[in-house]
Amino acid sequence: MLHDKYVEATSEKERQMKENAMLRRIHCQHLTFHKKLAAASAAEERERRREREEAGQEEPTKEPESDSSSDNQRLEMKPITADACYEVIRAAYTEVRKFQRSRDLYTSNAEVLGWTHRYRLEGEKLQYSICKFFPGRSAEEISDRGWAVMTNESSYKALHSRGLTSNLYDIQTVNDDNRVFCRELQRPGQNTIMKALLLMSRFQTGDGYMTVYRALDHDKFGFTGVDGPGRSGTDLMMNSRPPASVVWLDMFAWTSFESCSDGSGVDFQFGGEMKHFSADNAKFWMMEVLLMALRWESRTVAPLITLR
Known part of the structure; x- marks a missing residue:
């Protein structure tokens, strides 16, 4: 009886280890995909910025103004x-x-x-x-x-x-x-x-x-x-x-x-x-x-x- 339970538990452990290994491989593939996607997005943004500079004009940006000004800094x-x-x-x-x-x-x-x-x-x-x-x-x-x-x-x-x-x-x-x-x-x-x-x-x-x-x-x-964000005069006095x-x-x-x-x-x-x-x-x-x-x-x- 105990031997059967031990064999069953061992088989279940091996099955779960294989399943975890498969899930880790899938997760690794997703990480690689997102990494390539982020790199492609960054390259596209750099190309757009270069084109705007060559054209001598600024195009509207979809990102918040705070992020844009921060990036310029x-x-x-x-x-x-x-x-x-x-x-x-x-x-x-x-x-x-x-x-x-x-x-x-x-x-x-x-x-x-x-x-x-x-x-x-x-x-x-x-x-x-x-x-x-x-x-x-x-x-x-x-x-x-x-x-x-x-x-x-x-x-x-x-x-x-x-x-x-x-x-x-x-x-x-x-x-x-x-x-x-x-x-x-x-x-x-x-x-x-x-x-x-x-x-x-x-x-x-x-x-x-x-x-x-x-x-x-x-x-x-x-x-x-x-x-960083500046402090007002009131903040400086306090x-x-x-x-x-x-x-x-x-x-x-x-x-x-x-x-x-x-x-x-x-x-x-x-x-x-x-x-x-x-x-x-x-x-x-x-x-x-x-x-x-x-x-x-x-x-x-x-x-x-x-x-x-």
Whole structure:
């Protein structure tokens, strides 16, 4: 009797695993379709803009005026070329591999919901990576989902803690796999806005996929930032706090998706480097990185827990 139930349960498990694999393949196909559709739409819009500029006249736009004026603000920079993106990618990939192969990493034995972390201090920089294995998944599938989350302004903002002010502005789409954003972060209780003109690039590696997030020289590209909504005179009189200072960060982060040779799943790593300045600053950002990873997992892999 028990043997029959065990056989039945095993058969049902195999059936559901096959069904889940099929659903994941279908979902991956839908993601690819939407990605191509978005790229085609962006290319069509760029072509229309070019035609309007050549004709010397502005055509009415179907988008809200606020979005249009915001886009005009954001495009005031020297465009980056695909060749320049590839140069950034090559250098970043070399740095990532150097870190991954390093033998002087401190490894924590503690696990938080399956996540482990490694880090090392190099001068004023804290280099880190947090890792987790996702069974029954493909590297391409998680890479595509992660890209969709990280390149969307609202979903990227939702990855951060509520007390942290975060903004992501779309600046330039070079091609399907290379995009430029302006990222802004502000810690609670601090009057400093940390900005970065950020290149997000994804590419295939020998054993999976990788995405790099590399700060560009904003002065080189003539980019001064995205102006936020101004404050009225009344607001300024009521708020005695001085305007926030701006610090441009040399940010570097990356995600790696490596498929296991036996097809059992994906080894995922989220790493990067930051200036630690102080123990308090390093502790705050490492906790924020872990919370981001948990929220990222809930959005791209499967719901985990609700973090507020």
